[in-house]
Amino acid sequence: MPEKLRTILVCQGTGCISGGAGQLQEALSAELTLQKLNAVAEIKHTGCHGFCQRGPLVVIEPEGIFYTKVTQNDVPDILHSLRPGAPLVERLLYYDTVINQPIKSFHDVPFYYKQQRLVLRNCGVINPENIDDYLDAGGYKALRKALAMKPEEIIKEVKDSGLRGLGGAGFPTGRKWEAASQSPGNVKYIICNGDEGDPGAFQDRSVLEGDPHSVIEGMIIAGYAIGAHHGYAYVRNEYPFAVHRLGVAIEQARQRGYLGKNILGSKFNFDVEIFQGAGAFVCGESTALVLSIEGKRGMPRSLPRPRTTEVGLWGKPTVLNNVKTYANIPLIINNGAAWFASRGTEKSKGTAIFSLTGKVVNSGLIEVVMGTRLREIIFDIGGGIPGGRAFKAVQTGGPSGGCLPAEMLNMPVDFDSLTSAGSMMGSGGMVVMDQDTCMVDIARYFLDFTQRESCGQCIPCRIGTKQMFDILDSIIKGRGKPGDIDLLLELGHSIKESSLCALGQSAPNPVLSTIRYFRDEYEAHIFEGHCPAGVCTHCL
Amino acid sequence: MSKLTINIDGKEVQAKSGDTILETALAAGKYIPHLCYCPGLKPEALCRLCLVEMADGELITSCRVPVVRGMVIKTKSPAIDRAVRPTVELLIKYHHERCAGCPASGHCELQTVMSHLKIDRKRVRRLRPPPAKRPIDVMNRCFDYDPNRCILCGICIRTCEAIHGESLLYYIGRGHETKVAFYGDEKKCETCLKCVERCPVGTLLAKNLIEAK
Numbered sequence: 083m084p085e086k087l088r089t090i091l092v093c094q095g096t097g098c099i100s101g102g103a104g105q106l107q108e109a110l111s112a113e114l115t116l117q118k119l120n121a122v123a124e125i126k127h128t129g130c131h132g133f134c135q136r137g138p139l140v141v142i143e144p145e146g147i148f149y150t151k152v153t154q155n156d157v158p159d160i161l162h163s164l165r166p167g168a169p170l171v172e173r174l175l176y177y178d179t180v181i182n183q184p185i186k187s188f189h190d191v192p193f194y195y196k197q198q199r200l201v202l203r204n205c206g207v208i209n210p211e212n213i214d215d216y217l218d219a220g221g222y223k224a225l226r227k228a229l230a231m232k233p234e235e236i237i238k239e240v241k242d243s244g245l246r247g248l249g250g251a252g253f254p255t256g257r258k259w260e261a262a263s264q265s266p267g268n269v270k271y272i273i274c275n276g277d278e279g280d281p282g283a284f285q286d287r288s289v290l291e292g293d294p295h296s297v298i299e300g301m302i303i304a305g306y307a308i309g310a311h312h313g314y315a316y317v318r319n320e321y322p323f324a325v326h327r328l329g330v331a332i333e334q335a336r337q338r339g340y341l342g343k344n345i346l347g348s349k350f351n352f353d354v355e356i357f358q359g360a361g362a363f364v365c366g367e368s369t370a371l372v373l374s375i376e377g378k379r380g381m382p383r384s385l386p387r388p389r390t391t392e393v394g395l396w397g398k399p400t401v402l403n404n405v406k407t408y409a410n411i412p413l414i415i416n417n418g419a420a421w422f423a424s425r426g427t428e429k430s431k432g433t434a435i436f437s438l439t440g441k442v443v444n445s446g447l448i449e450v451v452m453g454t455r456l457r458e459i460i461f462d463i464g465g466g467i468p469g470g471r472a473f474k475a476v477q478t479g480g481p482s483g484g485c486l487p488a489e490m491l492n493m494p495v496d497f498d499s500l501t502s503a504g505s506m507m508g509s510g511g512m513v514v515m516d517q518d519t520c521m522v523d524i525a526r527y528f529l530d531f532t533q534r535e536s537c538g539q540c541i542p543c544r545i546g547t548k549q550m551f552d553i554l555d556s557i558i559k560g561r562g563k564p565g566d567i568d569l570l571l572e573l574g575h576s577i578k579e580s581s582l583c584a585l586g587q588s589a590p591n592p593v594l595s596t597i598r599y600f601r602d603e604y605e606a607h608i609f610e611g612h613c614p615a616g617v618c619t620h621c622l
Numbered sequence: 623m624s625k626l627t628i629n630i631d632g633k634e635v636q637a638k639s640g641d642t643i644l645e646t647a648l649a650a651g652k653y654i655p656h657l658c659y660c661p662g663l664k665p666e667a668l669c670r671l672c673l674v675e676m677a678d679g680e681l682i683t684s685c686r687v688p689v690v691r692g693m694v695i696k697t698k699s700p701a702i703d704r705a706v707r708p709t710v711e712l713l714i715k716y717h718h719e720r721c722a723g724c725p726a727s728g729h730c731e732l733q734t735v736m737s738h739l740k741i742d743r744k745r746v747r748r749l750r751p752p753p754a755k756r757p758i759d760v761m762n763r764c765f766d767y768d769p770n771r772c773i774l775c776g777i778c779i780r781t782c783e784a785i786h787g788e789s790l791l792y793y794i795g796r797g798h799e800t801k802v803a804f805y806g807d808e809k810k811c812e813t814c815l816k817c818v819e820r821c822p823v824g825t826l827l828a829k830n831l832i833e834a835k
Contacts, residue, residue, distance in 0.1 A: 362796070379793060384667035386686055538793060538800025539668050539774060545712040548798040552750040569748060576708035579681060579701075580670040 088123040088164055091141040093206055095130025095288055095447075096323055098137035102153065106138050109154040110161070117161050126215075129292020129327070131206030133193055135445040136176065141188060141206070148188035149174040193444045196462045198425070200433050201409045202449045205292030210327045213334040216295040222340055224412035228303045229348040236307040237263060240411070242419035244431035249275055249366070249404030250479070250508045251584070252430070252497040258401055262391040263308040265399035272305045272313035272354075273395065273402040275371060276324065279363040280480025281531060283511035285435045286405040288447045290317065290324035293409065294331035298354055300408030302340065303415060304401055305352040313354040314375055314395070319361055329356055363481075363535035366509075367583050368402045370537065381537045382583035404509065406435055426452030430496035434510065440477075441516035443468050450495070457491040460514055472517040474615075475599070479508025481528040481535075482588035484595025485521060504595040506588065520617035521600040522607055526554035528592035532585065543586030546577040550593055560620040562608035567597060628693040643684035643695060644672050654697050655706065655735045658775035659685045660820055663784060668776055671706055671735060675699045710735055711745055716752040716798070717823075718770035726824025732773065753798065758827075761804060764813040765828050769801045772825040778802060778817035785816055 092098075092107040110125050123142075131139045136150035140160065149160060152174055159171045175184035176191050188194050199205075208215035216222070228236055241256025262270060274297060278286040290297060301313045315332075317325050332354050335341040343351045357375050365371050369387070370380035372395045387393075394400025410432060414422045423431050430452040436459065439445050443465030450459060456476060460466065467473050475485040478495075484505030486493070493499050497507050515524065533547035550573055553566055574590030581587045597604060606612045606621075613621035624639050630652050637646040642665065647654050657669035667683035674684045675696040684695070696702070714736065721727045759767040774793070779802065782789035792805035802825075804811070818826040 384683060384686060534797050536797045538796055540670050541713055542670055542709045544798055545716050549712055549749060573708050576705050579705035580673060580709055
């Protein structure tokens, strides 16, 4: 008998599944039996391991042997390599082009070791559909600890940690909880916002798919802290794996007594229900999301209005946080506020999770400490731009964010720096663009998205975003007019100032930031009928 | 209701506590552009035209903010103009109909806003044209709906809700294709026609009832 039992982790994140990871796992299971290796190794499916660019991924623990772009044809070789003395399957290892060597363990791959995976600690490691895996990884310890604390002690801990909401607005989580706990009433609600709708963003989905129990645990702790007994997890209908795995996790948590009545003998009752969104970007806005759960059309309500922590779902005090915000809570309770606050910058604590995509060598799901420089994310973790092309811009914050040029690469990534540069943290989308990207075309793409997703109730957003889109569309088609740049700036300013909700108030950001940093490209299109990036076919 | 004083454009104005800034200004004869405000209905601040500037420079929708003793507000300022004027210009550009022949002409809220802001037609002309005209919807035997005139102020919806408990009319569609339609059973409409009566721009058009029968 071999001396050690191996675990073959097969990534079953959405990216790897689309690359055939489902069939791969079946083939591995079948071959394992065929080669009579069941005593040597077990196969485990996990959530997103992060390095989506190289999927489907297979990791063999305990060594952390890292096989990339694995197909069913590779199965016999992988299993053969488990035999004593057998070599690794070198062709599947990550090949580092800097040191010109294959790397054996993912721990030594730059994409991984330059990150700090705290919230993602279990993603790609545990089986999200097996609560025992989560428990073995220290799961629900924070809940046990929290239930022995007073609610106000928990709120103080969260406040002291400096955690800010990771859905986009960056509101201090502890203050939100405090406000809800002080709102009068016996009925309160917890809502988890998993309505991630930014083009190119998949970080909330990956957390829900990879480590659903950490989100549930965070929600239960939040419920205990504010005195709520019911939680809703609002998940996009377009995320079938996330809905399925969260559903399995909720059921298992109920069976083990982490959800339901008298949780862990504490007399505290709490349950979570999944609510599937119907596919509207604007439903990520808190007041629209609440209306959507109530069965109404998701339309944001104008300020001034009572905060959701006073009048929220069904008119009751409600705490609404993002998926990643809840996933941070067990960490803070387990390790303490000081531990958490020691990470990050003065005003942005902890880590940030990004979906790194676009023209970058290593696309994937990453987690870095707040304050990490854009350059480190894109070049050290992301591996730079493929094909030796030049970096042009990076878009953060999805359609509400802005495009930042190369001069900004040394900027630390935190809530306030990004906002002051004309972009935003948003929920964690990060799209890298190279020299072959036309910035006018990019602005047009995002405005096309927002003008279609506008809920239509306020005039500046409804007509203004459509008008901005039409202007951008005519510019890339070579029909731009002198004065269009000023008109875009004028409209952008008006829409930002006067729109009803954050969708409208941030919708012009892609246009305003590209004019701010890439005005010459607009001018080339309008005055010379020329697209410098060679993208717009009418302007060549 | 206790009385208090607020300062609008440098003039002290009497206000009733509980009233909004917009209500107070209108009662004092001080016009602030607005389209979605309707006396007696809950203000929703959808049109975004009633922006006023607070002492600290912040722009707020005056239809939703109650007066506070000693409040100092401006109804005209460069910042307000930069925010509001493009919105009105866009609205006019997307408003397909000409005023001549419109049943609302003469008592149209959009005309009032236009003349108050002295909208410059030249500035409207530089905007890109709106999408093609849409057909008029036959709502029921009593009234029709012209999506080309509609400013989506929501007054019809809130009126129906206020009178009948739940609105039969609601928004459908997204973005610039949003319009108002019967949501559910249009046969339940009691044809009180209050929605038609309150429509500020002649979007809801009462049919000749005698002819309809």
